[in-house]
Amino acid sequence: MSSNQPPLSAKLDGLQSSAIRDLLKLTSRAEIISLAGGLPDAALMPRERIAEAAEHALGDAAVLQYTESPGWAPLRAVLVERESRQLGRAVALDEVFVTHGSQQALSLLAEVLLDPGALVVVEDPAYVGALQVFRAAGARIVAVPLDAEGMRVDVLRTMLAGGERPAVVHTVSNFHNPGGVTMSPRRRAELAELADAHGFWVIEDDPYGELWFDSPAPAPVATYSRNVIRLSSASKIIAPTLRVGWMIAPDGVCRAVELLKQGADLCGSALTQQITAELLADDSWFPAHLDTVRATYRTRAEALVRAVRTTFGDRLTCTDASGGMFVWASFTDGTDTAALLPHALEQGVAYVPGAAFAVDTAYPHSMRMCFTTSDAQTLEQAVERLARAHAAGQRANSAHSIQS
């Protein structure tokens, strides 16, 4: 019997693994301090509280069975209350849809909202998980830059005035990944107004909103328009292993996503969804837990930013880190962060070069640094190593200049 292996789909030719994922494989050596990850700190995840909730959940055989595609009813009820508070209006049960992490919401929404060739506006630099999904859906992607106030809505406005008609505008409104910035209230109102006026969807991707340090994030873009689909997740505030994300969207969008979820994976886990419901609803524990996470990340973020500014001065600007998990830093002395990376790895520190998040702009001098999984002292050490790498890179460059 001769082997005659069948081909795979032609559409796979354009698909690439996430550059960040591939890099992470190289930087998991123990001696490297990695600022390259994008993971919350497992040590801050409530292991015992999850075990307790699992025990409670497993007191009822119903959590063992298949559950409904839109999610386990008790979790949806908790989310209705939570999101009604967030959005300042009575969110209906049919507007709440639980997904297998926020990423699944993005992927099902791409199918529900986009026809091939549809225009999707993303932020530049962009969340690569969203880029990957929109590219796979065959969308035409146009980028709008970020500044300190978040998405440059004025650039979007000019684009619309020029006749562009996006089907979807994607934004990470709070503590941007990778950009570190938060969209200002004024920009939120403007973006929502444009969505209403021009009839496009906004996907407000908000996994980090609860991770604010000094003051809560502004009211969601979704408070300004019903054309905004809001995504959130338990991954950064409880634990990724629950694989619980959720979407607040008009009933018609939720029903379309429901049809597609039946084909994608039938339903989620009633067990992990019941655990999530118990933890989110526990008012005597959850707020304090969240405060601990916030305080810990704040200490780390401040240590990183302080070390960068003390060590590099004006040669490396970075965002303030008022929440979330990331600092975005850019060299002003022409240092190329992709060329610097081998030197950094040699010195025992890793980060993600800006190029990994580029849409239209290349970001050759920028990088993303994640501060969640190292303590303050380790972060200071990381910046020392980065400084040594920077010096080594400059020596290599001048040697190269002399030779050539």
Added chain:
Amino acid sequence: MSSNQPPLSAKLDGLQSSAIRDLLKLTSRAEIISLAGGLPDAALMPRERIAEAAEHALGDAAVLQYTESPGWAPLRAVLVERESRQLGRAVALDEVFVTHGSQQALSLLAEVLLDPGALVVVEDPAYVGALQVFRAAGARIVAVPLDAEGMRVDVLRTMLAGGERPAVVHTVSNFHNPGGVTMSPRRRAELAELADAHGFWVIEDDPYGELWFDSPAPAPVATYSRNVIRLSSASKIIAPTLRVGWMIAPDGVCRAVELLKQGADLCGSALTQQITAELLADDSWFPAHLDTVRATYRTRAEALVRAVRTTFGDRLTCTDASGGMFVWASFTDGTDTAALLPHALEQGVAYVPGAAFAVDTAYPHSMRMCFTTSDAQTLEQAVERLARAHAAGQRANSAHSIQS
């Protein structure tokens, strides 16, 4: 601010909710004995053993974090051993990929293996979850009928001789849903030979193989050819809430599925995957657990088949139920099962009419009956009610004949 809700994708127009799901919503009234479901019995799921394993798993913070897209390594190691035994060869780690239930494997494989317009051969009657996925992928679907030996491979051979070139042939090889039959060893060898000769993929969808009653299911189709992608699942042998399915496929297929899974949902739950690993690997418990499930389902299946044969005699033929969860029954007296259903619901019994599983053939006289969630006495009562419904249907028909 005027509302101006954006449209959804045009491709949703062709999508419909599963007829079975919609029917199930109507038949969940407590007084109805439902043979319409497709669920394993929650009372047989090892609730305490799962709780124990959850407690063990949560002793390690690593289960709280994101895990690798191909699955939690300890589970993949357990599956390597298990599937090496099943397939009679050393399965490599890179051939094992864990999915969010078997349904996710189907859905990602449809993307990986099919270009729009590709030909997919399914069995008739068909597993509707597979049909839904292949239709959504834009495949051209051709059906091959089942008989007592499973897929009519001779019909497939004629089709191939006629010049048809399928990209994928999908089969539920063991205890077919809804057909109730198992593919014979001879047919398995023939199907594999055709896959090798003509270079197509076989998806061997095997969630029920372990649920045999008197003797084990034949060796998987995958033992005969490397062009066979084998799917299995923990849903029917442990519990659906784990959302653990797995795929054994060539490395290249697994890597392509990995790329797509990153976009679809990043990864599964290390917690539920570790629970699954512990339970599957527990040789002092798992075989006995499985024996209990088998023995219970066998008693129920026998009771249902006996009641059908005693009550209806030659007017209703049904499969023997040598394993799995379903009996496929067909009226020989011209009774239309879709027309009978309202009478059945009135008498307090539900089933799924054959039409719900139809591809090319309409199956107007057939129905699927699930025996897993009712005890023997209840199943006998269900058949009594079905007989009353059948009599009422006949009276209504003759009244109609007299009137017209």
